[in-house]
């Protein structure tokens with residue numbers, strides 16, 4: 584006890600270790616761990632509707648604001664059906680992050696293009712974490728036989 588009184592930092596560490604945290608629980612939000620099992624866990628490929636190159640995986644789907652799939656209007660009045668993914672290795676984010684008309688409060692967006700054919704596939708969002716919002720009808724799911 585004397586040690587803790589004279590070492591406030593140490594006392595803080597001990598307190599943290601003894602307190603259950605939310606970090607141990609599964610999270611339906613942003614989960615960076617998902618990247619680590621990339622090759623093992625992800626099998627169901629979603630490819631670009633235009634060029635058929637890999638965009639992301641079915642297993643990478645996640646929920647934002649408690650929904651996986653969202654319908655949005657852009658400022659021009661176009662409707663997009665957008666699905667959220669933790670990763671999208673087949674895309675490239677272009678432009679500067681912007682919070683103009685952002686669809687997810689607290690997140691800034693960049694346009695996400697297909698790496699292979701440069702088609703606009705959706706948006707890359709960054710804030711307290713990162714995720715992709717991809718336009719559903721620009722992706723095709725491919726079942727792998729294995």
Ligand SMILES: [Zn+2]
Pocket residue numbers: 631632633634635636697698699700701702
């Ligand atoms: Zn493409």
